[in-house]
Amino acid sequence: MSVNSIKHVTYNETGAAEVMHFSHSVLPTLKAGQLIIKVHAAGVNGPDIKQREGAYPPPKGASPILGLEVAGEVIAMAKDVSQWQIGDKICALVPGGGYAEQVITYASHCLPIPKGYSFVQAAALPETCFTVWGNLVNRAKLKAGESVLIHGGSGGIGTTAIQIAKALGAKVFVTSGSDEKCQYCLDQGASMAVNYHKDDFVEPILAATHAKGVDVVLDIAGGDFINRNLKVLAFDGRMVSVATQRGAKAEVNIFSIMAKRIQWTGSTLRPQSVEAKADIAAGLLAQLWPLLDAKQVQIRVDKVFPFDEVVKAHHYMESAQHRGKIILQLGEA
Template sequence: MRYIDLPEHGGPEVMQLAEGDRPEPAAGEVLIKVEAAGINRPDVFQRMGLYPPPPGASPIMGLEVAGEIVALGEGAGRWQVGDRVCALANGGGYAEYCAVPATQCLPIPTGFSAAQAAALPETFFTVWSNVFDRAGLKPGEVLLVHGGSSGIGTTAIQLAAASGARVFATAGSDDKCAACERLGASAAINYRDADFVAAVREATDGHGADVILDMVGGDYVDRNIQLAARDGRIVNIAFLRGSRVEVDLLPLMLKRITLTGSTLRPQSAEAKAAIARALEANAWPLLSAGKIRPEVSATFPLEQVAEAHRLMESSSHIGKIVLTL
């Protein structure tokens, strides 16, 4: 099979198209002939040497794929050869074939192309596990999504708005803010021009945000604490501005704030399977009914993976970037 090799760490140019053996599905796995693979920020960090794959995972980059099942390992459960699925991979997605745990597969929603389906798993698993499971967002509550125009952000806005929450977002341009509002945000704040703490407080009559989903970190940590409502929950899933900060933690006591976070890739197979079941029950009907859709900003053929990574690093895109095979 063809796949993207990473012979050394560095910039996008270090990735190379290579040929190697097709993987064989182990017990509990299925083998997918990949038609499309999503690109995610962790892929960039892995390429740079900052996010090594966990033990036992494929060294090939790529955490989400869509395509057709072509082989089954023992105990593959509900799936059959010929089924069209999208899947959260533990690695190996930048390739013509990818072996994934059967419990991390989901049917491609009605009417979806492979490119659209490949844009689903990583962001939907991340948003569901953090916003709904970990933070317990409820209908009528206020959610603030930082990085609202990212793949995670566009997913969080749509899922939260569909659940009955009131959503606010931050983004770095007027065009990105407009996209966030089109997807369901009550208002989006251009962080280059306005203070999101003041803006959300004013829009909520001083209430603040019940849940904050943050991938920025740095100075946002203290500002999130300022903005959080009583009994608020702040979830960090990345720290693009750094994870080492100095903050006054007294407001956590006074407002009973929960400050938490998580990463997805190292979680157990059982935990990922539970997220998949929750998504199929709660989010997949919305996707098949056309009530929510992944935002696919651009697609690139596999051999143009370097250009795809450059676009990811530019942060000029809105939504997801996908490789097609």
Template sequence: MRYIELREHGGPEVMQIAEGEKPEPAADEVLIRVVAAGVNRPDIVQRQGFYPPPPGASPILGLEVAGEVCAVGANVQRWQVGDRVCALTNGGGYAEYAVAPAAQCLPVPQGLSMVEAAALPETFFTVWSNLIHRAQLKAGEVVLIHGGSSGIGTTAIQVARSLGARVFVTAGSEEKCHACVALGAERAINYRSEDFVAVIREATDDHGADVILDMVGGKYLDRNIQLAALDGRIVNIAFLAGAKVEVNMLPVMLKRLILTGATLRPQPPEVKARIARDLEAQMWPEIVAGRVAPQIAAIFPLEAVAEAHRLMESSQHIGKIVLTIGG
């Protein structure tokens, strides 16, 4: 099979097309003939050498795929050869064939293309894990999503809106802000020209945000604490602006705040299986009904993977970047 090989860590140019053997599914895995694979921020960090795959995971980049099941492990009961699935992989997605735990596979929602389906797993698993399982977001609560125009952000807007939350986001341009409002955000704040703390306090009659989903970190952490409502929950999923900051913890005590964070990839299989079940039960009907949809920013062939990574690193995109691999 063809796959993307990392011959060393570094810039996008280190990724090269290579030929190798198809992987074999373990007892609880399926083998997928990959039609499309999502590009995600962890892929960038792994390529740079700062996010090694967990023990036993494929060293090949790629955390989500869509395609057709072409082999199943001995213990797999739900999936059969020929099934159309999208899957959260533990690695190996940038390839013509990839294995995935059967419990981390979901049916391609009716009406979606393989490209659209490939944009679902990593972001939906991440958003559900953090907004719902970790932050316990509820209907009527105020949620702030930093990086609202990213793949995570566009997914989080729609998930939070579907749950009946009041959604606010930050983004870096007027175009991105308009896109976020079109997806269901009550207000999109251009962080280059507006103070998100002041805007949201005014919009919520000084209540603040019950939940904050942050991938920026850095100086945003102190601002998040200022904005958080009583019993607020601040969840960090990345630190694009830095992970080390000085924080005044007194407001955390006085407001009874929860500061937490998580990465998805190292979590146990049973946790990811639970997320998959929740998504199929609660979000897949929303997708089939057209009320929630993946936002595709750009599509590249596998051979243009370096261009896909450069686009992601530029942060000029709105939504997801997808690689097409097979027909």
């Protein structure tokens, strides 16, 4: 084993969580604009599960190792990196490779750890903050005084979206899969939470908005929720799709889009360009990070697993019991 090798999660074939095991390898050479982070904590996210199952292959040139967000310390930099110093404590969006002792990412995709945050808390921020900000703010243009429906409000994306939408001055409606999860969403700041296993969300939200509907829908569901989203959207409403947990296909009532002048967009984060992700990071640093520093926005960590228990962490994610983020701890908390 090389003295420069790092421990990381790998798998020889796609499949259930048990295919994961540990191996050692050497990091590639740094490219311009990149740095190396000694990882203290890494976030566990839905795309990690899909990649392990073979449904979400990494983009060309990205590390095949799982993990899209980390927190840790800068230990090496390319010569052209000037915004960080060796020893800086940061959190970062990574193109892959987060489930490892060290990871390479772009300096422009890194952010300082907010005041008072541990490595574990900071590792919960990048993937969901980049996703929510890029879609809810940059694409949907959600602003103060508007209303938003957030599906899956108790998960990592949902928890972050509730916090950000509230901070923007929007009224928040959510759906979630149990009464307990709905109560969690209300505790996070939602004005209404609908258990979609028990009730259709359309009528309660239309009633709560005096038949106007919501200005924005942040959709992680897809499938059979799409036409219901169109029903619950107000005139000139915006729908942003970021996942397809209920299916990637839907038979859509196009006339609803036309009649209400609805704008429907969406994105996936990982394949976006280095520059696009850097733009999102700049927006986060300028507008969201001061709120994190001031504790006006607080993203909840649900459960922390030691690095060696990565299989258990994935089982927990798949159980859908979590309320907030799931974190792997590799070093100092």
